Amino acid sequence: MSTTIMTPMPLETGFPQTLQPFPLDGGLQQHRPRIKTRKHFLIALAASFTALCLLLVAVFYGYVAWMLTYPYVAPLTSNPKAAAGLDYEDILFPSASGKTTVSGWYVPASDHDSDTALASSTAASERTVIFSHGYGANREESWVPMYDLTKLLHGLHYNVVLFDYGYASEKYKAPATAGIEESQQLLAAINFAKSRGAEEIVVWGFSMGAGTALQAALQTKDIDAMILDSTFLATADTMFHNVTQILPLPKFPSKQLIELMLPTWSGTHLKQVPVNQILANSLDIPVYMMHGTNDAKAPYQLAEQIAAKQSNPLSRSWIVPGGQHEMLFRASPTEYIQRAALFLGQVDQQFQAEHEEQAAASKA
DSSP states (O other): OOOOOOOOOOGGGOSOOOOOOOOTTTTGGGTHHHHHHHHHHHHHHHHHHHHHHHHHHHHHHHHHHHHHHSOOOOOOOOOHHHHHOOOOEEEEEEOTTSSSEEEEEEEOOOSSOOOTTTOOGGGGGGEEEEEEOOTTOOTTOSSSOHHHHHHHHHHTTOEEEEEOOGGGOSSSOOOOOTTHHHHHHHHHHHHHHHHTTOSEEEEEEETHHHHHHHHHHTTOSOOOEEEEESOOOOOHHHHHHHHHTTSOOOHHHHHHHHHHHHHHHHSOOGGGSOHHHHHHOOOSSOEEEEEETTOSSSOHHHHHHHHHHOOSTTOEEEEETTOOTTOHHHHOHHHHHHHHHHHHHHHHHHHHHHHHHHHHHHHO
16 A cells, blocks of 8 residues: 655745736836826926026017117217317206206307398397207217307307207116107206297207107197207117117017017107107198108108198208218218208298287287
């Protein structure tokens, strides 16, 4: 009889394990959390990169807007006495709005009657020309021989006021506001001239200073005539056009972003500039529009459009073939002076005739 010996199973081996089924998804479930994490990382990275790009764009155009609001202006290099031998007085007064301070020079008229065709010597102190300089310049005007013009006017028995707009001032710095606050500074200069006895006031403007004069003329009746050289009106299009002459930027979105960011620095919006009102308005004073056909900063058609609206019989325009922005004097100094002097003489004659009529009517 055979005996079968049964070997007991070791207890430590445990009971037979149940076999796990083979995963139908090939084990992908184990990698899904890792895939989702990578996807979220890429989305966050793309969002961060986009945000960085938008920030850099905002910083860039913000800087462009800041440069337009606070343009570099060279300091004064001389004065009427040193440059032209003319006695002058340093002047200081608040703007008409009271927001800024204006500094400048006052050059009194000559004591000698060198041109009786313009006026008698007794009327000299009653006539004043106020120079309204252009953007990027100060009262000396880099492109126009301001001291020569001042000396000419001094000899013709005009008092002369030269002043700095806020953005050009060394001591009383203020942002450029496309003529909004600048017109208030010009109005203050007009009030100063009146306080010195001026009854006949002519504003002689250049570039944006000419555009500022047009804005001021909408707010006062104390301007008796204007000479406007290379008139520039600040709009989103003209500001962008001038920027592209330095930086080749795409029109979209550059124009929109510059216009959007300018108020951040200047406190004013380009839409506040009364362009439509200026273009549609007919001033009752003599206005002389001077402009060049090769003006790269302001189209000469603008001057023609403004001139066409004027109703005063002495108003006129001089469109110079090939003339460049604020370079009309340098291109033809003799003709420039002759035209300006003739206009001033006719304005003075008209002014004196009107006052004589008013005086006679008051006596009747």
